[in-house]
Structure formats: structure tokens, C-alpha cells
Amino acid sequence: MTDRRRINGPSGGTSAPIFSKYLAKTPNELLERPTRSRPNNALRKMFLKTGVTPSASGSAYLELEASKNPKSTAPGLSSPSTSGLKLTCTVHGPRPLPKSAPFSPHIILTTHVKYAPFATRKRRGYLRDSSERDLGVHLETALRGVIIGDRWPKSGVEIIITILEGEEDQWWGDGIGHGNTAAAEWGMMSVLSGCITVASAAIADAGIDCVDVVAGGVAAVVKGSAKGPSPNLVLDPVPSEHKEIIAACIVGYLPSRDEITDLWVKGDIGHGNQNEDTAQSASYEELADSAVQAALGSHRVLIAALKETADVKIGRS
Template sequence: MSDRRRINGPAGTTYPAVFVNPNQSGKSQPKRSRKPNELRKIFLQVGVIPSASGSAYLELESQPNKTTFVSASSTIKLSCSVQGPKPLPRTASFSPNLQMTASVKFAPFATRNRLGYIRDSTEKDLGLHLENALKGAIIPDRWPKSAIDVAVTVLEGEDDQETGDRIAGLGLFNMLAGCINVAMAAIADARLDCLDLLAAGVGAIILGPDMKPVRVLDPAAIEHPEMLSSCLVGYLPSRDEIVELWCNDSGSTQAGDNDLGYEELVDSAVAAARGAQTVLKEVLLESLTQNHAPSKKLTNESTKDVEMIG
């Protein structure tokens, strides 16, 4: 029996028709217009959900090459809310440390193919990696018998541009890096004590024009259809410590005279994390300055009595 109270949207999305120049045959793939060590621009804002203890919104977009006719974009839009610290239920056992739960949920319209409302294996894996990364930054013994809930909502994801399949591969790494960054901004907005400002970055090794391996920072799935290996790290800059590491096909590149190895791959991801941490720091300092700005004192002219004429 169908649900008459809910009108479900279409299973997929459609794109407007694009008229290609007759002299240009086939469909060309957008190429990377950024330098190998250049990151994508990050838009970050904290305090977007007033009812939450801390919240943040992150948007990461890569502009495709205008000379191509691929009707696709590489955009990541994430929203995070932090509830707590709040006391544990009376029925729960005593815990000297803070109990944290992190979850990642895709909106039904986040990818090209419409998603369901029940969490699947991809969302559970992202939530598990996110929780492990945040546990390495938070000081848990400051809040005994307490708990916090970190919920990240994916409003738009970086999926496979050709087939429209679920997020996988490099898009999954970029998604997890964005989740870690937006969750750290929300935790800092909630005034929770941490060891350092956690940041995540993605690095990859691709084949250059001369068919030699080249490492790039913050790769986008739409810009690099094929790559040798990729890596994601959760990094604490002040402590020079890695709390989360996830590599894909790192064994395809062997260290040698002309090849890049595992250490270069991790170093590229760490460099991307340092760039993201710079944005996090600036946004949090700006938010702290605005919230604690001194109030304007009343001048003598504004405090003078006003004579009412009847």
C-alpha cells in the first residue's frame, strides 16, 4: 500500500541539454587547472544551528574546465551539529571519560541517484573513521559521566561523474576529510577542550604529462579519472601526530629514482591537512572575535535627558 502522505521525488536527476560544437567529437574530461600543491577554496562557517551546542557548515567546490562540455560538478556540502556534553542516563554505568558518538548521514538528494533513509555500509564506515579521528583530538577525562553526539549531514557529495554511482574511491576520501574538518570546527564552536586543532587532508599520486608519477594535493574526482594511489590523514599540527590514516593502492608506486613511494604520499596528505588547518584557525578566531567584541559605550550625548514637550 502506497503512502499517500508523502510525495517521493524521482529516483535520479536530469541535466539540461548541451549542444556541442560539431567540430569537436566525443566528450572530454575536465583537467586540473590548479597547481599540484594548490588546494581548493574552502567556505566554512560556525554557529549555523542555534539550538546545538556547536555547529558548522563546510562547502568545498572545484570549478571544472570551461572548455569542456561535461555537465558535472565536484562539490561537497556538509553540515555538522554537536549536542553536549550532557549527563549519561542514570541506568548507564559509571564512566570516567567522555562518551562520544559520531554519525554521518547522506541526505536523499546528496548524490545523483536518490538515496534511502536507512543508513548503509558507507555511512557506517564514514562514521566509524570520523569517531576514531575525533577521539584522538578530544581530551575525554575533562567530562566524566558525560556524552556528546556529533552528527554530520551530507547535503551534496562528490560521486562518480560518469555513472552516478555511490561515492567511492577518491570521492570517499574527500568526503571523510570534509567530515573531519567540519566536525572539528563544530567541536571547537561547542568550546570542548582538545589537544590540538584536528585537520584532515587528501594527497594522491598521478601520472604526469611525461608519464612520470607526480604527487598532488587535494585531488578532485572530476579532475583525475585515474590515479596510482591516494591517501587521507587526520593530522594534529602542533603535536606533529597522525590520528587517522587511510590509503588506497599505495603499493602501486614503488620508491626509486623516478618513482614516488609511500612516504611522499603521506607527506602530500599532511601538507593538505596543514592548509585546511589554516582555514579552520582563521574562521574560529574570527568567530571568537565577533562573539567577544566589546560593547560600545554610551557617549555623553546619547545619555543626555530628553525634554518632552507636551
């Protein structure tokens, strides 16, 4: 007997309808890579709001401005070349551990990072893969040194982040024979930076004591920009805007204590012949310092969002 109440989805992949008035008139306009219109030391616009999930102890939502082709004039619908970031975070706890759990003098931190199935151009599965587990490990490392865990013995807190829209690892046109097809997972760096920032806001919204408010920042050494073929050091990179990314660095930074809780460098930097065009002119220290500057920019938005939340709570009381 068939279940008439259930509507099964299609067995294969489908494409959303695109209206003809939003299509480019020539193929060259459709396959044009978006360019970075911001200065190298400028960050994308960030929207951060706390208290979006009333059932959780603390929650936050973060959204970064999507990149856009400056020559695109199509209103309304997003272009296939756009790449943005949308994250939501919920904090559950602190709450007592089960009686069967061994005694712990400090709080037990658990992080869970998961892409939504529709978050990227390539559909994600329902079970966490290795990249999502890596994001969870780095997030736990960045937050473990921030929370004052001695105040909650034999307690646990769960931090769950859902990636509603993730950064693309490369421009979508590179997959059909344009540009470099050997793309690494560069989008994970920006995603991890956003995860650290939104988790910090959710922890503060939950009222968990911390030594400082941690913020995430990312910087990269890119090649093939519009200003010249030489490598450039940029803050808050968007992989779809650059033909090739040589190296990237993401940090979790505590501004008031001037400490780094997490550092992840990926790529080739500081090696090779400096006379070659593909060589890197920046060092590890310069790349890390640039990531710290990006974290300071995110920290300003984070503090402003927390002050707004505090004013709302004080006004209600």
C-alpha cells in the same frame, strides 16, 4: 479512503529539466572530462563557517570549490562534470548519560555520518550503508585523541555530519563507455578529510576542551594527467578530473603537537616494477607527507574561521 493531503512522489527516477541554451552544441563538448587547472601542490578554495545551527551546542558548515571545465561558458547552472563538497556538522553535548548507563570516567564520543539522498549522482538510501559507517569509525578515531575526555565523566557528546553534496568517485562520462569503468570509492577520501575539518570546527564552537585543533588532508598518486603519462603526486585530488587514481592517503593532523590521529591509505603504492609506466614513483612516506601538507592548508582556513567566530562572540559580550 485516500489521503488527499499527501502528494506521493514518482515511483521511478526522474531527471531535472535542462534548458536548451545551457546545452553544448556538439556532443564532444558535452562529454569532455574536466581538467585540473591548479598546481599539484595547490588546494581548492574552502569556505568554513561556524554557528549555523543555533539549536545545537556547536555547528559548522564547510564547502569546497567545485571543479569546472575551463572551456565551459555556460553561466548560472552547474555543468554535469562538476564535483564539489558540502558538509554540515552539529554537536550535541556534553550532556549527562542516562542513569541506567554504567559509570565512565571519560566522555563517550558518538559519531554519525550520513549522505543526503541527493548528495551523489546515484541516489542514496535513508539508512546508513557500510561506507557511511566506515566514515563514522574513521571520524571517531580522528577525534578521540583530540578531546580531553577526563573533564566530563559519565557524559556523552554526539557529532552528526550530513553530506549535502559529496565527491564523485569518477567522471560521470566513464560510466557510459569512456575511460576506466573500474572505479573505486575514491570520493570517500576527500569526504573524510572534510568531515574531520568541519567536525573540529563544530567541536571548538561547542566549547569542548581539546589538546589541539585537528585538520584533515588528502593526497593521491594519479596517472594520465595533461603534463604526461607518468604518475604525479597531487594534493586535494578530485576524482572526476583524473583518468585513474593509483593510491590515496588521508590524515587527521595536529599541527601544534605534530601528531597524526588517523591515517588511511588506499590503493597500490610502492609495489611492482618501477620501470613500467603503471608503477608508482612515490612511497608511503611521501604520500603521507603530502597529505600532512594538505592538512596544514586546511588548518589555516580552520584557524581563520575560529578567530572570526571568537571576535563575533567577544563583540556581542
